Amino acid sequence: MRAARNEKREHGQTHADEHQLPISNLARRRSHHQFAEGVAARREFWVVKHGIKMSAMPAWGKTLNDAAIWDIVAFARRMPLMTPEAYQQLSR
Numbered sequence: 001m002r003a004a005r006n007e008k009r010e011h012g013q014t015h016a017d018e019h020q021l022p023i024s025n026l027a028r029r030r031s032h033h034q035f036a037e038g039v040a041a042r043r044e045f046w047v048v049k050h051g052i053k054m055s056a057m058p059a060w061g062k063t064l065n066d067a068a069i070w071d072i073v074a075f076a077r078r079m080p081l082m083t084p085e086a087y088q089q090l091s092r
Contacts, residue, residue, distance in 0.1 A: 044073045 048069050051059030060069060079087075 041073060041077070044076065045069055048072050048076075 045066075047057065049059065049061035049066075051057050060072070064072075
């Protein structure tokens, strides 16, 4: 493979990957973190929509549409970061 790549270089042809910029480790970690966050959010959406059998977590998929379920997921994800004052403002 290396010999074929060197031969292409000699004839003025380059490999497509040689023109791509390398991805830094920070960008890879950020990309992985965003992917993991997306997976976690979809899992939480599924739990809210379908519930968990044999637990106190009911299914909301028959009574709420997907947009409302995503709102619940977003609220549940922000709740640990909320101050008591911010939570009180939402409950008014």
